[in-house]
Amino acid sequence: EAGVAQSPRYKIIEKRQSVAFWCNPISGHATLYWYQQILGQGPKLLIQFQNNGVVDDSQLPKDRFSAERLKGVDSTLKIQPAKLEDSAVYLCASSLGGFENTIYFGEGSWLTVV
Amino acid sequence: GNSVTQMEGPVTLSEEAFLTINCTYTATGYPSLFWYVQYPGEGLQLLLKATKADDKGSNKGFEATYRKETTSFHLEKGSVQVSDSAVYFCALLYSSASKIIFGSGTRLSIRP
Numbered sequence: 001e002a003g004v005a006q007s008p009r010y011k012i013i014e015k016r017q018s019v020a021f022w023c024n025p026i027s028g029h030a031t032l033y034w035y036q037q038i039l040g041q042g043p044k045l046l047i048q049f050q051n052n053g054v055v056d057d058s059q060l061p062k063d064r065f066s067a068e069r070l071k072g073v074d075s076t077l078k079i080q081p082a083k084l085e086d087s088a089v090y091l092c093a094s095s096l097g098g099f100e101n102t103i104y105f106g107e108g109s110w111l112t113v114v
Numbered sequence: 115g116n117s118v119t120q121m122e123g124p125v126t127l128s129e130e131a132f133l134t135i136n137c138t139y140t141a142t143g144y145p146s147l148f149w150y151v152q153y154p155g156e157g158l159q160l161l162l163k164a165t166k167a168d169d170k171g172s173n174k175g176f177e178a179t180y181r182k183e184t185t186s187f188h189l190e191k192g193s194v195q196v197s198d199s200a201v202y203f204c205a206l207l208y209s210s211a212s213k214i215i216f217g218s219g220t221r222l223s224i225r226p
Contacts, residue, residue: 006157031212042203042216043158056213091157101146101212107157 002026004106006092012112018080021109025073025094031055033103034067034077035091043091049075050097082113116141120204120217127194128225135189135220137178137204145206147171147180147187148214152201161189161202196224 005024013019025032030051035043046065047057052072060067064083069075079086089108095101121136139147146165150158162171167182176191187204204217 004157033214040219042218045213048213050212089157093158095212097212101207102148102160102163103207103214104160105150105158 004092004094004104006090006106006109008109009107010110010112012114013082015084015113016081018078019082019111020079021077021090021092021111023075023077023092023106025075025092026104028096029094029104030072030097031095031101031103032069032075033091033093033095034075035093035105037089037091037108039088046077046090079111082111084113087111087113116145116206116208116215118204118206118215118217120202120220123201123219123221124223125220126223126225129196130193131224133189133191133194133198133222135202135204135222137187137189137217139185139187139204139206141185141206141208143208145208147178148205148207149176149178149187149189150203150205150216152203152219154200158203194222194224196226198222199224 032049034046037043046060047067048055049069067077091108093103093105095103117140148163149161151161162173164171164180170179201219207214
């Protein structure tokens with residue numbers, strides 16, 4: 001079974017530029033998550049989708065971050081304009097949903113803002 | 115609210131030593147509990163899980179028991195190897211929202 005796919009793996013941009021990350025979840029997984037992991041910290045949930053609807057985006061900085069999952073499968077996370085403090089790993093994850101709800105993570109997209 | 119507290123690292127041990135990484139949680143209801151591992155330059159991998167009280171999760175020689183009375187899910191391994199060097203995250207999932215909360219992580223380094 002293929003895992004959660006993310007791209008690009010690494011990105012370096014200057015502050016005030018924009019960047020987009022793509023995620024393809026495990027086939028059949030209805031729930032998709034984007035997490036931000038700053039170096040030395042645990043992952044923080046940015047946004048959670050159930051199919052193509054947003055379940056929770058309470059910690060998404062909406063003035064600069066946006067995410068979509070138009071067809072209920074793959075998803076894009078965009079940052080515009082980027083700030084230095086956005087340097088982090090952006091982790092996409094997916095799950096089937098339901099009671100035994102194991103969440104599977106991709107390898108992450110590593111963003112450095114200079 | 116729901117939260118997870120892990121022992122702070124870094125933890126440095128010699129090869130073949132016994133490992134314990136403490137994790138306690140605060141939650142309403144009956145969450146599922148997880149340990150994830152993150153090797154350098156990689157994403158998070160599920161190490162083990164337990165979905166109800168007194169369940170024991172195990173994988174690759176690691177074990178953790180879901181203790182409701184002490185609200186704990188401590189990670190243990192009897193004999194660590196250099197390849198176990200990584201960051202370990204304790205996490206809880208409250209199924210009603212399909213939402214997972216992570217601890218801050220514990221960095222483990224094993225000396226040959």
